[in-house]
Amino acid sequence: MTRKREKQEPKGFTDRELDIMSVLWREGSGTVTEVREALGEDVGYTTVLKMLQILEEKGAVGHEQEGRAYRYFPLVESVRAGGRALTRIVNKIFHGSAERLLATLVEDREFSAEEIARMRSILDRVERRGDDG
Amino acid sequence: MTRKREKQEPKGFTDRELDIMSVLWREGSGTVTEVREALGEDVGYTTVLKMLQILEEKGAVGHEQEGRAYRYFPLVESVRAGGRALTRIVNKIFHGSAERLLATLVEDREFSAEEIARMRSILDRVERRGDDG
DNA sequence: GAATGTCAACGACAATCTTCGTAAAAGATG
DNA sequence: CATCTTTTACGAAGATTGTCGTTGACATTC
Structure with missing residues (x-):
């Protein structure tokens, strides 16, 4: 039968996702560069960006334009x-x-x-x- | 660089893994059939077996022969x-x-x-x- | 000893996570 | 305008998870 998944209430975060959410909760918001710095830079820029895009797709974060960059912020408390x-x-x-x-x-x-x-x-x-x- | 992974201390369990560990912690041990029944049978036999094999590979559970079947038990408290x-x-x-x-x-x-x-x-x-x- | 039932092993498959490389947009500088 | 730099977008690749189908081993029962 394979249970459909549709919307469904949010599942937990994976390790890396939680790392990133943690930064946003702590700082309130962040650009890709800021989040990456907060993580200690041991992940690539595009990796952080990708994770933020996935989190946004899941509804966990949102973003607004700030200059040329995006500023991401948590949507789940x-x-x-x-x-x-x-x-x-x-x-x-x-x-x-x-x-x-x-x-x-x-x-x-x-x-x-x-x-x-x-x-x-x-x-x-x-x-x-x-x-x- | 991509940090090698080797042994490393145990990471957390995923949802399904935790379902299964939860049964073993509660019951003390279980065969594939027993675990599957405890889960409500909404997963296939081979699925439960596979998960137990994965958990065993990670060192989270062990097993001993019991008649023709295996009896699995938790290795992490x-x-x-x-x-x-x-x-x-x-x-x-x-x-x-x-x-x-x-x-x-x-x-x-x-x-x-x-x-x-x-x-x-x-x-x-x-x-x-x-x-x- | 042939059929049936129980069970582990193997391998396939799709989904997801995590990592980036490369490209493309777009402003800044010469 | 040509080139740098910053940044997002696209998509691929490897790893892991979660789901089984199929096979083969082995025991029970006729």
């Missing part, structure tokens, strides 16, 4: 992309358990007291949210 | 795979901030008071761990 990626990981790797994900996340990482405090307040907020109404 | 995936997401999407990841994780999800309590105690443990030495 990082938080939404992150949410989808996390859902996938929670379901497929941590059997739906956010706790286990959190445990793995904090394993092997160092946190300041302030960071931990802020994470606690995130949990506080969630708890209050779920309280009644 | 789910927690390690999860850790790598999380690192990638933290760095590329959340700009290195585990807090922001946590905020996104708990957004749009419902948690019981017990779950939140357990997540708090995970943070407690991390805090005590980092206290002095």
Whole structure:
């Protein structure tokens, strides 16, 4: 039957695509040259251009003219992309358990007291949210 | 230059690969037929076999003879795979901030008071761990 | 021992990703 | 205008993924 693909909600990004999206999210936007520089120039100019064209085709970025060059900018928010990626990981790797994900996340990482405090307040907020109404 | 690829530490799993690894992590092991059934049978037998062979080639799974069939089992632990995936997401999407990841994780999800309590105690443990030495 | 059923191996195929080379447009400079 | 430089467009090539069809091995059953 081979399931048609049509529009369909966005799948995850591949490694290289994510590299490029990461730059755009961080910087807000970028020309091909700027993105390439941000990547450390270890990829060719046309490669970066091609990836941006593919991402645009997929609806992940847009562009506007700026002088002779194009300025690319993200069309999908990082938080939404992150949410989808996390859902996938929670379901497929941590059997739906956010706790286990959190445990793995904090394993092997160092946190300041302030960071931990802020994470606690995130949990506080969630708890209050779920309280009644 | 084209960086040689040789051995290199494991990259992430693709969607279909992750489907299959997910089954093996959950069940502990499986024959081709078992994995296929767990996937809902919407993929052909040879497809599942092929994916397992590819995963084996990558070192993600192993197999042993069981009667006439092979029994496949994971060689990479789910927690390690999860850790790598999380690192990638933290760095590329959340700009290195585990807090922001946590905020996104708990957004749009419902948690019981017990779950939140357990997540708090995970943070407690991390805090005590980092206290002095 | 011939037919049937289960299973792995092999190879084909299309789709996608990633990499560029080359060409072409278009402004800048002599 | 001829030539450089910057930039996009086109398309090809290699690698990987995901899908199977076919074949052949091997065991079970008549």
